[in-house]
Amino acid sequence: MKKSLLAVALLGAFAGVAHAQTAVQIYGTVDAGVTKRTDQTLAIGKRANNTLGFKGTEDLGNGLKALFQLEIRYEPDTGTIEQGAGGIQRPLFQGQSRVGLQGDFGMIRLGRGLTAFQETSTAFEPWHGLPTPAGFQTDLQVAGYTSDPLGYPGNSTNRFSNAIFYNSPEVAGFQLNTTIGMKEALGGPYIGKGTAAAPQYVTGKEASTLPYSVTATYKNGPGALYIANERNAVESRLWSIGASVMTTPDLKLMASYQRQNQENTVLRNPITKAWILGANYTMGPGKILAGYGQKSPDGVAKTKQASLGYEYSLSKRTYVYADLSNKKGGVQVPPSINTYSLGVNHAF
Numbered sequence: 001m002k003k004s005l006l007a008v009a010l011l012g013a014f015a016g017v018a019h020a021q022t023a024v025q026i027y028g029t030v031d032a033g034v035t036k037r038t039d040q041t042l043a044i045g046k047r048a049n050n051t052l053g054f055k056g057t058e059d060l061g062n063g064l065k066a067l068f069q070l071e072i073r074y075e076p077d078t079g080t081i082e083q084g085a086g087g088i089q090r091p092l093f094q095g096q097s098r099v100g101l102q103g104d105f106g107m108i109r110l111g112r113g114l115t116a117f118q119e120t121s122t123a124f125e126p127w128h129g130l131p132t133p134a135g136f137q138t139d140l141q142v143a144g145y146t147s148d149p150l151g152y153p154g155n156s157t158n159r160f161s162n163a164i165f166y167n168s169p170e171v172a173g174f175q176l177n178t179t180i181g182m183k184e185a186l187g188g189p190y191i192g193k194g195t196a197a198a199p200q201y202v203t204g205k206e207a208s209t210l211p212y213s214v215t216a217t218y219k220n221g222p223g224a225l226y227i228a229n230e231r232n233a234v235e236s237r238l239w240s241i242g243a244s245v246m247t248t249p250d251l252k253l254m255a256s257y258q259r260q261n262q263e264n265t266v267l268r269n270p271i272t273k274a275w276i277l278g279a280n281y282t283m284g285p286g287k288i289l290a291g292y293g294q295k296s297p298d299g300v301a302k303t304k305q306a307s308l309g310y311e312y313s314l315s316k317r318t319y320v321y322a323d324l325s326n327k328k329g330g331v332q333v334p335p336s337i338n339t340y341s342l343g344v345n346h347a348f
Contacts, residue, residue, distance in 0.1 A: 024056035032076040033321070033343015037133070039334055044077040047132040047321060047343055051095055057102075064103040071095025088153050098165065106168040113165060115147050115213035116177040117228040117240060118158040124226065124242035124254045126278030126291040127309065133339040134307040134323035136276050140293040143258040143274040145238045147213070147230065149190055150201060160211065173219045181211035181233065190234050192265035200265060201234050209235065222246035235264040252280040269298030285313040289323075295330070303330035318346045 028051050035045035055069040073082035073094040082090050093112070100109030113119075121141055122129025129137040138158075146157035160181040168176040192200030213230040228240040242256030256276050263270040276293035289309035296302045307325035314320065321343055328336040 023058060024054065026052075026054055027348065028052040029345065029347050030076060031343060031345040033341050035133075035339065035341040037339045038337045045341060045343075046076055047134075047323065047341060048130045048345055049095065050074050050076045050082070053095065060101075062103075064101060066100075067102055067107075067109070068099040070097050084153070084155060090155060091152075094156065096159070100165070104169065106166060108167075109165040110163070111165075112159060112161040112163065113179075114158055115160050115163075115230060116165070116179045116215045117213045117230045117238065118142075118147060120177060120215040120217060120226050120228060121240060121242060121256065123224070124244050124256050124278075125276065126254065126280055126289045126307070132309075132323055132341065133327075134289075134309050134325040134341070136278070136291055136293050136305065136307070140274045140276055140295045140303070140305060141240075141256060141258060143238065143240075143260040143272045143295060144297065145230075145232075145236060145258075145260040145272075147211075147232055149236070150233045160213070170219075175217045177215045177217070179213040183210060183233070190265070192234060193267060237261045250282045254278045254280075269300070272297040287311045287313075297330075300331060301329045303332075304328050317348065318344065320344050 029048055031046045031048040031050055033045055033047060034042060036042050051071050051073055053069065053071040056067065058066040060066055070093050072092060073090065074080065075082055080089070081092060082094050084090050096111070096113035098109040098111035098113050100107060102108075118129075122137060125135065125137050125141050127135030127137070129135070131138055142158070148155060148157050148159060148161070151157070151161070160179055162182040162184045164180045166178045189199035190201035194200035209231070211231055211233045213228070215226055215228040217224065217226045223243070223245045225243050226241070228238070230238045238258060238260050240256060240258040242254065244252060244254035246252050254276075255278070258274045260272040261270055262272075272295065274293060274295040276291060278289075278291035281288045281290075287310070289311070290307065292306045294302050294304050305325060305327045307323065309321060309323040311319045311321045321341075323339070323341045325339050326336065327339075
């Protein structure tokens with residue numbers, strides 16, 4: 001009798017676990033293609049981040065939910081964890097690792113993820129923030145700015161670790177998004193106005209104020225606007241404004257302007273300005289992506305970029321793509337770089 005009761009209790013416990021896991025979703029992206037750059041040989045590359053993610057929610061009652069999201073990023077050509085500059089391997093959950101609560105007050109999460117500015121601005125860029133060389137988000141749309149200058153070598157530059165993330169409810173089309181980072185040791189050093197022997201910043205604790213990122217967005221029918229302000233751990237500041245409009249059900253036009261101020265860490269020419277114009281045009285299963293932009297740092301030649309892309313959807317989850325871009329000026333070598341790529345993207 002006792003064994004039977006124990007078996008029933010165990011079955012009940014497992015049933016409860018199974019029920020709790022029904023809200024857990026496994027998802028991801030596999031993207032790979034061939035890429036040719038002016039000064040490099042043909043290579044296997046990627047247009048989008050390759051991800052393996054886990055996310056879920058639990059209904060706590062009274063409109064309150066618990067939620068989490070973990071996202072691994074990997075290299076499609078080798079199967080290894082995603083690598084940063086110099087081939088340095090990035091964290092296991094490079095994409096994000098956040099847990100939080102959602103309710104009538106909005107959504108609050110803790111952990112690691114895109115800053116409010118970095119997450120909001122991708123909707124106003126023709127390649128939707130993808131890290132492809134044809135896209136604009138990693139350079140021109142941030143005016144050369146980095147959200148994480150004190151991060152470990154090779155770490156991505158558009159995220160805060162050890163941070164609090166808040167998204168307000170949307171009211172009459174308006175929404176406020178805020179990210180606040182903590183002053184925890186992040187790896188450094190950062191020379192800034194110092195020297196290699198005595199850098200201006202050694203770890204995140206030397207920042208005089210907390211890094212933060214704030215955006216306000218407004219959506220009204222076919223149009224959308226955003227304004228953003230962000231300050232990183234070495235007190236560089238970024239201001240950005242952008243707009244988009246669906247002029248027809250098939251044509252989306254977008255524009256953004258950004259201004260970075262590095263007066264806290266550089267001795268002269270601290271201002272960098274940038275702007276981008278973009279368009280997406282859908283034709284049945286196909287989509288054309290186009291953009292042009294300029295980045296103008298003080299005292300340095302302008303960077304000019306023109307890009308054109310095409311996507312063709314084979315299904316709701318799979319599309320093939322072709323991108324080409326030209327980037328010239330600035331301090332890059334050679335001074336004019338063409339990049340061509342062909343590939344396939346599958347989401348699961």
